Amino acid sequence: xxxxxxxxxxxxxxxxxxxxxxxxxxxxxxxxxxxxxxxxxxxxxxxxxxxxxxxxxxxxxxxxxxxxxxxxxxxxxxxxxx
Amino acid sequence: xxxxxxxxxxxxxxxxxxxxxxxxxxxxxxxxxxxxxxxxxxxxxxxxxxxxxxxxxxxxxxxxxxxxxxxxxxxxxxxxxxxxxxxxxxxxxxxxxxxxxxxxxxxxxxxxxxxxxxxxxxxxxxxxxxxxxxxxxxxxxxxxxxxxxxxxxxxxxxxxxxxxxxxxxxxxxxxxxxxxxxxxxxxxxxxxxxxxxxxxxxxxxxxxxxxxxxxxxxxxxxxxxxxxxxxxxxxxxxxxxxxxxxxxxxxxxxxxxxxxxxxxxxxxxxxxxxxxxxxxxxxxxxxxxxxxxxxxxxxxxxxxxxxxxxxxxxxxxxxxxxxxxxxxxxxxxxxxxxxxxxxxxxxxxxxxxxxxxxxxxxxxxxxxxxxxxxxxxxxxxxxxxxxxxxxxxxxxxxxxxxxxxxxxxxxxxxxxxxxxxxxxxxxxxxxxxxxxxxxxxxxxxxxxxxxxxxxxxxxxxxxxxx
Numbered sequence: 001x002x003x004x005x006x007x008x009x010x011x012x013x014x015x016x017x018x019x020x021x022x023x024x025x026x027x028x029x030x031x032x033x034x035x036x037x038x039x040x041x042x043x044x045x046x047x048x049x050x051x052x053x054x055x056x057x058x059x060x061x062x063x064x065x066x067x068x069x070x071x072x073x074x075x076x077x078x079x080x081x082x
Numbered sequence: 083x084x085x086x087x088x089x090x091x092x093x094x095x096x097x098x099x100x101x102x103x104x105x106x107x108x109x110x111x112x113x114x115x116x117x118x119x120x121x122x123x124x125x126x127x128x129x130x131x132x133x134x135x136x137x138x139x140x141x142x143x144x145x146x147x148x149x150x151x152x153x154x155x156x157x158x159x160x161x162x163x164x165x166x167x168x169x170x171x172x173x174x175x176x177x178x179x180x181x182x183x184x185x186x187x188x189x190x191x192x193x194x195x196x197x198x199x200x201x202x203x204x205x206x207x208x209x210x211x212x213x214x215x216x217x218x219x220x221x222x223x224x225x226x227x228x229x230x231x232x233x234x235x236x237x238x239x240x241x242x243x244x245x246x247x248x249x250x251x252x253x254x255x256x257x258x259x260x261x262x263x264x265x266x267x268x269x270x271x272x273x274x275x276x277x278x279x280x281x282x283x284x285x286x287x288x289x290x291x292x293x294x295x296x297x298x299x300x301x302x303x304x305x306x307x308x309x310x311x312x313x314x315x316x317x318x319x320x321x322x323x324x325x326x327x328x329x330x331x332x333x334x335x336x337x338x339x340x341x342x343x344x345x346x347x348x349x350x351x352x353x354x355x356x357x358x359x360x361x362x363x364x365x366x367x368x369x370x371x372x373x374x375x376x377x378x379x380x381x382x383x384x385x386x387x388x389x390x391x392x393x394x395x396x397x398x399x400x401x402x403x404x405x406x407x408x409x410x411x412x413x414x415x416x417x418x419x420x421x422x423x424x425x426x427x428x429x430x431x432x433x434x435x436x437x438x439x440x441x442x443x444x445x446x447x448x449x450x451x452x453x454x455x456x457x458x459x460x461x462x463x464x465x466x467x468x469x470x471x472x473x474x475x476x477x478x479x480x481x482x483x484x485x486x487x488x489x490x491x492x493x494x495x496x497x498x499x500x501x502x503x504x505x506x507x508x509x510x511x512x513x514x515x516x517x518x519x520x521x522x523x524x525x526x527x528x529x530x531x532x533x534x535x536x537x538x539x540x541x542x543x544x545x546x547x548x
Contacts, residue, residue, distance in 0.1 A: 013298045021301075032160045035149060050147045051255075052271045 015073060021067035026065070027058040088423045092464065103220070104293060104357040106203065107213040107349070111376025120191040121200045129245075132252040139256075146254045150498065157498070159467055160438055168426050172419065177302070179415040181309040183407070186370035189303070195295050196369065198246070198288035199355065204238060209235040213352060217417050239289050240281070247281030293356040297370055303366065310410075313405055314396040317370050319350075319392045320400075327361070331455060332385060347381055350374035350392060360392055377449050434532070438525050440480035440539045447542045455485070455508040456543040462505050466495035472527045476505070480521030482513045483540060490527060509539060514543045 006014075038064030040046050048056070084448075134141035135152050151158040155545035180187050190194060210216045222228050226488045227254065237375045251273055252260050252460055263269050269277075287295055296303050330336060338345065344361065351359045353373040358365050378392040385473055398405050402435035451457050466472055473492045487506040495501050507521070521539045526531035 008296045009294060017299050032163045035160075050149070050271065051270065051273070053144060055275065055307050 011073075015069045016066060017038060018064055019069045022065045025039035026061045027054065028060075031057060086515055095313070100174075104355065105213040105216045106373070107352040107377075109205055109353045109373045109376045111379060113372035114376050117196075117200065117371065121197050123194060123454070124194075124197050126318075129249055132249060132257040140258075142253065143256060144254050144255075156467075157435075157467060157469065159465070161282065161465075162433075163545060165426065165430060168422060168429075169264070172206050172422050172426065175415055175419050176527045177421065178309050179412070179419055181306050181409055182293070182311065182314060182409075182415060185301075185310065185314050186368070187315075188367035190294065190308075190371040193369075195300075196371065197293075199292050200282060202288040203355075204279055205237055205238050205242070209238065220343050226263055236289075239285055243281040243285040243288075245265070246284045247277040247279070250280045250470070251277050280313060292371075293367070296356060299366055303369075309411075311409065311411065312403075313407070315394050315396055316364055317368060317372055317375060317392065318364065318395050318400060319358060320390070324361065324391050330440070343382070343385075343387050345381065345385060349377045349381060350507070353377045434535060436467040436472075436474075436525065436527065436533050436535050437467060438523070438535045438537050439463040439465075440523055440537050442539060442542075448544075451508060454511075456514065457506055457508045458538065458541050458543075460505045460507070460523075462503050462523070462525075463500060464493060464495050464503070465500045466497060468533070469497050471496050472529065472533065474525045475528055477524045477526070478507055478521060481509050484509050484513075484521070484541075493525075509541065509543065511543060512543075514545070517545055 031054055036050055036057070040048055040053065045053075052053065101118045115247070131142050132140065139152060141152070144320060145152060149160055177188060187543045207214065209255065210219055219228060219231060231506070240414065248260070248264065249257070254276075255273065260269070260273065263273075264277075291299075320343075322342075325341055326340065327344035327346040328339065328341045329346055330339055330341055350361065351357070353376075354360070355367060355371060355373065358367045358369040372394065374392050379389045382389045382391055396405055439462075441461045441463075443461065446459070449457040449459070462476070464474060471494065475492055476488065477484050485508045487508065489503065493501070493503060502520050505523075520538055521541045522536050522538055524536040
């Protein structure tokens with residue numbers, strides 16, 4: 001692949017940035033449908049504020065989407081040594 | 083459309099390609115003035131809006147901690163997500179519409195990346211001077227002067243970035259409260275976090291990343307060309323008139339030196355915020371800021387040549403064909419925009435500020451009361467989305483002789499509050515025709531009959547005993 005010729009900036013951004021965008025979307029959709037206060041009320045995280053839950057939720061989504069984007073890049077590596 | 087040969091391969095192997103740092107030269111002219119006006123208006127809106135009030139509260143407040151969005155007189159709840167989705171689709175179509183007509187108008191004049199970069203570059207020029215001085219300063223070894231200038235610049239940048247981050251969080255939690263708590267240093271951890279996060283994002287994006295955001299990060303930049311056709315406004319260098327380029331004295335006739343109008347002063351390259359040469363043709367990096375038009379017109383004036391060596395034009399105009407504004411795609415975008423905008427406005431205007439959710443008691447299908455009636459139990463959730471308190475009357479219809487047992491005849495719900503009330507319905511088994519019958523529960527505001535919601539649910543019982 002032509003990936004070797006890409007600047008590091010573009011490589012890094014192409015993993016983190018789409019992950020950031022989709023994590024933002026996921027956060028909006030998820031927390032529009034589910035109120036974190038209701039979700040957490042029976043758990044030991046019941047004291048978490050909504051702002052805290054949204055923020056942590058966003059970063060967990062970002063972690064997952066980053067993983068997914070990074071794995072896409074990983075599996076795009078050519079299989080043949082040539 | 084994009085001229086492939088001119089797409090530079092960036093060989094820099096650092097996270098921020100600093101060895102290709104771009105120092106855009108300051109530019110003055112018609113389009114620079116329009117951009118400044120745009121920047122001032124947009125920044126004004128951004129910094130002022132959170133301070134506006136509407137009645138008792140902040141006029142525009144996306145109150146995430148309370149799960150309510152206030153926009154002037156309107157309040158939106160998570161259940162109103164549909165409106166938000168339609169609004170986003172309208173915004174996307176508006177972008178398509180303007181792109182098809184005028185190219186990357188958004189990028190050059192209205193994108194936050196452009197707006198804040200302009201502001202940051204303005205500060206940098208005030209502190210460090212214009213392009214030649216900035217280049218000289220960066221090449222200079224570190225000394226007291228350089229440290230002082232750089233510190234001043236970053237201090238001003240960070241101050242502005244911090245205020246931007248504070249304003250950003252002020253859209254999500256009440257800004258006057260936020261301001262007083264920031265002075266007392268009593269913000270919650272997440273408020274601190276987001277203010278700092280957004281401040282650093284502003285500092286990084288507008289101070290350092292700049293054109294790399296447009297080139298590497300912007301999805302719109304990648305697909306905007308599909309909205310282009312031969313009648314879309316683009317910024318273009320008149321190759322036929324300009325070439326062969328070359329330097330000459332002001333009073334020399336270019337024809338005698340066999341030269342075109344381009345004097346090869348490279349000012350169009352020096353003012354370009356993405357560092358491209360517009361003379362190489364239309365390129366994907368071009369954000370259509372028209373800085374090159376302004377600077378080239380200036381040069382043409384000085385040389386006594388006609389303006390417009392670089393200008394806004396369209397592919398058809400360049401080839402001498404007729405230009406049409408009303409192309410099918412423009413009409414499709416325009417009609418879709420009008421229909422969706424009207425639909426959204428009507429839907430919001432006709433919105434009933436009341437929401438009712440009914441859940442059947444799932445533990446038992448039905449009861450038989452002491453008097454032999456069949457009874458179903460429900461839980462009724464009433465959300466008063468209005469700005470004022472309301473009393474509601476509840477009625478149930480669908481089965482003859484249905485009786486309702488509820489704690490009081492009228493239910494009072496304060497503005498913006500949610501209440502849950504248990505409700506029991508009783509029916510004589512002789513009136514039941516089926517095991518499961520659809521019934522209607524209606525909740526009507528006593529002071530305003532327009533505020534009414536009817537929800538269907540089911541009444542279960544043994545088969546009718548007729």
